[in-house]
Amino acid sequence: MLQQTDRLALAVTDVDEAARSLNNIFDSVVVDDTKDKEANARRVTLQWGCDQLELLEPKGPGPVADFINSGKRGIFAGGFTLKDPASVAARIENAGIKVTQQGDRFVVYPEDLRGTGVILSPIASREQRIGLMDKIWQITYTVPDLDAGVAFYSDLFGIEEEMTNLYSSELWGYHAAITWFEARKGAPLDSLEYLDPYENDKAAGRFLAKTNGIGGIYMATVHTPDLPEIKRRIEATGGGWEGTPNGALGFIHPRRTFGLLLGVTYFDNINARRPTPEEPEAWNH
Structure with missing residues (x-):
């Protein structure tokens, strides 16, 4: 829904x-x-x-x-x-x-x-763009049990029939899932992500521990063509930007955004590897 x-x-x-x-x-x-x-x-x-x-x-x-x-x-x-x-x-x-x-x-x-x-x-129009941001494409929850978390929120929000892909990140130490609200190439990227950390000393694991194992909203990710300018401003005014080697994704430290851990990327970077019913294994983290 x-x-x-x-x-x-x-x-x-x-x-x-x-x-x-x-x-x-x-x-x-x-x-x-x-x-x-x-x-x-x-x-x-x-x-x-x-x-x-x-x-x-x-x-x-x-x-x-x-x-x-x-x-x-x-x-x-x-x-x-x-x-x-x-x-x-x-x-x-x-x-x-x-x-x-x-x-x-x-x-x-x-x-x-x-x-x-x-x-x-x-539902509202999202055509008027103000400033350097484009759109929030993902909100990320941490959960203590991935299967149970996906099942609970999918039933609660009525999104059981939407496409959900599973993946794991050895770099960040979690098992994860993404439910896509519209699973087709070129469609808006809006989605809900779940992280179930298995390495407690890494960022998502530390966040889950701070919630006493209950979970919460860990971060959000946006897409914008103005990623380079946002990166420049963050670095020029005190730092707090951590980017990937290819430059297609960066993270703004929560100290710069009042507790918000924010991922910033390009639409095409995500759209190219989003899973669809025709390509369910396209997501390669």
Whole structure:
């Protein structure tokens, strides 16, 4: 049922500082500044390429304050769009998980869903691009058991019939799966990734350990033709960029993006090796 990965929400202690810093890196712009009554937080929304980045600063007790006070930083929730968000919200509620409605969108706070906050919104146009970003193409969860994690979220989100490929990374020490919302060459890359770390001393393993083995949203990845300029800006203003030898993928350290571990790549780099029903083994990590 999910169709697009359209936004991220970050929990921050100073929303003005975060907005300034992120806008300086990505040329994103503030498009909304409001009080989120349900979360008891100030919510500043950046237009971040074709998608959006929400920054949440707690204004008192509530789920954002709880997230920060527990020692966490970074991705509070990952957002998906679909034609009928109420239908998936109902599935989640039927599973005994609390859902909060905010106008035409639905929010699940991370404390209620294994550390994985969710925002469900109506499908929207993604044609207007602001700044250096293009689109969020993947949101990545860590899970303590890969098969169980994929089964749980696939049922919860109604994506059991979508194509899911399995792979392992010896470099990063995890077993993984990717569920593609539209599995065909040239289609949008929107997808949900799951990591089940088997080496606890590597990054994903350390993240899972910090959640006491529950899991959470580990990172997100975007695609943009302006990767070289983003890399230049990160390196020119304090560092925090780690790239692959071929230059087609880089990672921005969370200290530069207020707890967000962000992968940056090119559309063609992923599209060329995305699996499809015709080429199910195309993904070569």
